[in-house]
Amino acid sequence: MGTSLGAFPSSSAAGVKLLNGQxxxxxxxPLPGAGGGLPAFAARHQPSGRTDFMAVRASPGxxxxxxxxxxxxGEVIPGLLTPLAHGPGPAPEGGEAYYVICPEPPGPxxxxxxxxxxPWGEAEILHYVLRPAAHVLEALKSRGxxxxxxxxxxxxxxxxKNPVVLGCAWAAPPASLQPAVFEPPYMAMCAPACRGEGSxxxxxxxxxxxxxxxxxxxxxxxxxxxxxxxLRKLSRGSFEALAADAELPSLLADLLRSMLAxxxxxxxxxxxxxxxxxxxxxxxxxxxxxxxQRPLTLDANPVWDVRSLAYQVATHPEPGARMLRNGAxxxxxxxxxxxxxxxxxxxxxxRWRAREGGxxxxxxxxxxxxxxxxxxxxxxxxxWRGILLWPDGVGPALAAAMAKGNEELAELRDFxxxxxxxxxxxxxxxxxxxxxxxxxxxxxELWLRARAWETGIARLAYALNPLMPxxxxxxxxxWVISAAELLxxxxxxxxxxxxxxxxxxxxxxxxxxxxxQDHSFYLDVWEAARAGPPARLVLAELNLLxxxxxxNNLGPLPQLSAWVGEHAKAALELWHSRTRRAALQQQLQALxxxxxxxxxxxxxxxxxxxxxxxxxxxxxxxRIGEIDAxxxxxxxxxxxxxxxxxxxxxxxxxxxxxxxxxxxxVAAALG
Amino acid sequence: xxxxxxxxxxGHPRSLLWVEGALCGIAAALSPGTALLLVGLLAPGLVSxxxxxxxxxxxxRAVLLAGVTASISALRQLxxxxxxxxxxxxxxxDPLRLGTAWxxxxxxxxxxxxxxxITRLLLDAxxxxxxxELRAERERLEAEWSLPAGHPPPPSPPPAS
Numbered sequence: 153m154g155t156s157l158g159a160f161p162s163s164s165a166a167g168v169k170l171l172n173g174q175x176x177x178x179x180x181x182p183l184p185g186a187g188g189g190l191p192a193f194a195a196r197h198q199p200s201g202r203t204d205f206m207a208v209r210a211s212p213g214x215x216x217x218x219x220x221x222x223x224x225x226g227e228v229i230p231g232l233l234t235p236l237a238h239g240p241g242p243a244p245e246g247g248e249a250y251y252v253i254c255p256e257p258p259g260p261x262x263x264x265x266x267x268x269x270x271p272w273g274e275a276e277i278l279h280y281v282l283r284p285a286a287h288v289l290e291a292l293k294s295r296g297x298x299x300x301x302x303x304x305x306x307x308x309x310x311x312x313k314n315p316v317v318l319g320c321a322w323a324a325p326p327a328s329l330q331p332a333v334f335e336p337p338y339m340a341m342c343a344p345a346c347r348g349e350g351s352x353x354x355x356x357x358x359x360x361x362x363x364x365x366x367x368x369x370x371x372x373x374x375x376x377x378x379x380x381x382x383l384r385k386l387s388r389g390s391f392e393a394l395a396a397d398a399e400l401p402s403l404l405a406d407l408l409r410s411m412l413a414x415x416x417x418x419x420x421x422x423x424x425x426x427x428x429x430x431x432x433x434x435x436x437x438x439x440x441x442x443x444x445q446r447p448l449t450l451d452a453n454p455v456w457d458v459r460s461l462a463y464q465v466a467t468h469p470e471p472g473a474r475m476l477r478n479g480a481x482x483x484x485x486x487x488x489x490x491x492x493x494x495x496x497x498x499x500x501x502x503r504w505r506a507r508e509g510g511x512x513x514x515x516x517x518x519x520x521x522x523x524x525x526x527x528x529x530x531x532x533x534x535x536w537r538g539i540l541l542w543p544d545g546v547g548p549a550l551a552a553a554m555a556k557g558n559e560e561l562a563e564l565r566d567f568x569x570x571x572x573x574x575x576x577x578x579x580x581x582x583x584x585x586x587x588x589x590x591x592x593x594x595x596x597e598l599w600l601r602a603r604a605w606e607t608g609i610a611r612l613a614y615a616l617n618p619l620m621p622x623x624x625x626x627x628x629x630x631w632v633i634s635a636a637e638l639l640x641x642x643x644x645x646x647x648x649x650x651x652x653x654x655x656x657x658x659x660x661x662x663x664x665x666x667x668x669q670d671h672s673f674y675l676d677v678w679e680a681a682r683a684g685p686p687a688r689l690v691l692a693e694l695n696l697l698x699x700x701x702x703x704n705n706l707g708p709l710p711q712l713s714a715w716v717g718e719h720a721k722a723a724l725e726l727w728h729s730r731t732r733r734a735a736l737q738q739q740l741q742a743l744x745x746x747x748x749x750x751x752x753x754x755x756x757x758x759x760x761x762x763x764x765x766x767x768x769x770x771x772x773x774x775r776i777g778e779i780d781a782x783x784x785x786x787x788x789x790x791x792x793x794x795x796x797x798x799x800x801x802x803x804x805x806x807x808x809x810x811x812x813x814x815x816x817x818v819a820a821a822l823g
Numbered sequence: 824x825x826x827x828x829x830x831x832x833x834g835h836p837r838s839l840l841w842v843e844g845a846l847c848g849i850a851a852a853l854s855p856g857t858a859l860l861l862v863g864l865l866a867p868g869l870v871s872x873x874x875x876x877x878x879x880x881x882x883x884r885a886v887l888l889a890g891v892t893a894s895i896s897a898l899r900q901l902x903x904x905x906x907x908x909x910x911x912x913x914x915x916x917d918p919l920r921l922g923t924a925w926x927x928x929x930x931x932x933x934x935x936x937x938x939x940x941i942t943r944l945l946l947d948a949x950x951x952x953x954x955x956e957l958r959a960e961r962e963r964l965e966a967e968w969s970l971p972a973g974h975p976p977p978p979s980p981p982p983a984s
Contacts, residue, residue: 729968772968782957783954793943797942801939802882802939803881805938806935809934812892813892815892
């Protein structure tokens with residue numbers, strides 16, 4: 153892109169944080185438009201001194217694509233800005249941000265004014281865009297990956313007569329930055345974070361819309377909003393909706409017709425696109441859905457066809473469920489569309505709904521809508537209470553909902569525990585791998601199982617998003633993705649007095665550790681301890697932190713150990729002996745300055761010593777009982793003592809006088 | 824009721840009383856001077872013997888024993904003077920001798936009255952010291968083991984006698 157770094161000083165000085173130990177993010181040099189919708193900055197490869205790299209910044213609520221990054225990192229695919237490294241680096245505003253390092257784009261994007269001003273010719277499109285893109289998609293497909301960010305502003309050209317290069321698509325959830333027009337309607341109807349990895353056929357669709365945009369010299373349907381674009385594509389079919397009025401070269405028109413097929417199975421593979429003549433001869437027998445004579449009005453929206461009906465029911469679940477239950481939908485389908493089998497299937501679902509729950513059973517209604525939408529339009533994604541999301545989009549959806557902190561989290565939780573994915577997959581037949589989806593859904597449900605639903609949802613979010621940073625408020629401004637970094641970040645955070653006032657553990661930290669370190673046991677203990685005395689909670693927190701410290705063999709963490717030492721004083725309440733507590737407190741203060749957490753835990757969580765302490769308390773209580781009994785005996789013994797004193801006194805008097813008599817007799821006898 | 828129980832109830836067996844009376848009568852008949860001297864010198868003890876209703880007559884016993892102690896020299900003198908009635912009367916006419924015997928009886932009475940009181944005072948003092956020690960130990964235990972508030976309070980200290 154022609155970044156000039158000549159005047160930019162080399163910062164080999166100490167203190168510059170290098171990403172992956174190699175790349176320096178030059179936050180003072182932004183690269184507008186290079187990041188495919190995300191902020192991008194120039195980056196320098198320190199070992200070589202090369203500066204033709206860029207760092208694309210990720211957002212915490214939209215974590216990078218961990219699986220794709222792991223598979224592609226370091227690989228070279230011609231025509232693609234493959235990721236070279238990724239990790240936390242300095243943010244321009246201070247603190248940390250997460251970056252994906254890619255080669256710098258070779259030139260401006262196809263959406264730049266110079267490139268998008270006039271329509272492209274068919275030959276240019278085929279040679280410089282379609283073929284290089286198809287090569288890239290084939291390479292991705294062979295690795296089981298997708299791109300999901302193909303659109304003109306993320307495709308770059310090094311100049312006229314140069315093959316294009318597909319941009320970076322790794323720093324955000326798949327397709328999350330795609331405008332609705334570039335996505336198949338069944339992807340566009342999902343929220344950006346809910347679209348999932350999809351398949352290479354979805355990339356072919358996006359490539360088709362991109363080719364159409366270049367051929368037209370403008371973005372189709374640019375005047376419509378997302379909802380209108382989706383409805384138009386659903387009712388007319390994508391090709392008709394996008395290119396009905398366009399005058400396209402015949403080869404390109406034939407290619408686009410198949411590339412923009414609604415059913416992913418009908419779209420040509422990238423390999424087929426390399427042979428355009430074969431690809432154009434591949435006829436796709438897709439027809440737009442049958443249009444009714446009279447519309448069905450659902451929540452004031454007129455519906456003319458079954459795909460639009462499925463979409464409206466999915467996005468308006470409450471009136472949709474009502475109309476399904478009262479038979480309005482099935483009557484309309486029978487009368488207007490003549491789809492008797494579909495109507496019968498829906499009636500069976502409604503009967504099931506009547507058996508399963510009462511009229512106010514929200515979950516039963518949600519399941520009814522989920523299954524009805526799958527029957528009405530088998531290509532549609534699972535629909536749950538107005539949320540449409542593909543099963544592999546659950547992770548990014550959770551990350552996005554968690555960043556917003558909205559009520560969607562509860563709906564997503566219900567989506568999982570209601571086995572919605574399994575129910576949806578059962579309606580799909582051979583279209584999906586139901587067994588795999590069921591296994592994945594069961595695994596998600598296992599992660600969700602926790603005493604507090606917030607903990608479960610956080611654990612699931614971290615499990616499904618390996619590069620999602622820990623969202624604990626204690627780590628604000630830091631991007632922590634591993635448990636080892638977590639303790640270092642906590643050590644750094646402990647330097648702030650306002651942080652030190654809080655406990656060194658919260659729901660996010662506990663869930664994060666449980667996932668990243670596979671310490672679900674300690675998470676369960678911590679959750680159980682939250683309902684108990686503070687001392688037990690402190691020990692549970694300490695156990696979680698020590699588990700991380702032990703497994704990662706970290707160096708001294710002086711600030712964290714001091715913080716934990718202060719906070720762990722509450723654990724001394726477990727000890728009953730004041731003398732022992734005082735001794736422990738002294739030892740705790742000494743250990744808190746040592747930078748290690750394990751000795752603190754060993755000191756406080758000593759079962760044998762605690763048992764001895766408890767026994768000591770029991771002995772003390774028993775002794776107090778004896779003392780109380782003796783005191784009571786003394787208090788009640790006045791009359792006893794009086795009788796005893798009387799007897800002893802009399803005996804003494806007798807004894808004394810007898811002794812005097814004896815002495816007198818002896819004296820008399822002696823003369 | 825068995826005989827032994829009957830003896831305990833009365834405090835003095837009736838048959839023994841007869842024997843004692845008989846012996847006293849024989850002694851008075853054989854040595855009237857001695858009997859007279861003893862009656863005179865031990866009059867307070869004989870009176871207290873009649874008045875003391877306590878089992879075993881502890882007060883009378885102390886008075887009599889003290890009186891006998893003080894009467895030994897008079898008896899010895901009587902036997903040296905022939906143990907006649909005149910000699911007994913001569914001895915009884917000596918106010919010092921009579922006063923000494925009776926004062927000894929009074930001392931016996933005083934001892935028998937004061938000894939229980941002093942003993943009671945000693946026992947109460949010992950109980951107070953023990954109660955104080957126990958309360959101090961209890962407070963030490965409470966403090967050492969951080970016993971929760973509301974633990975049953977200790978019984979109130981014994982009343983002073």
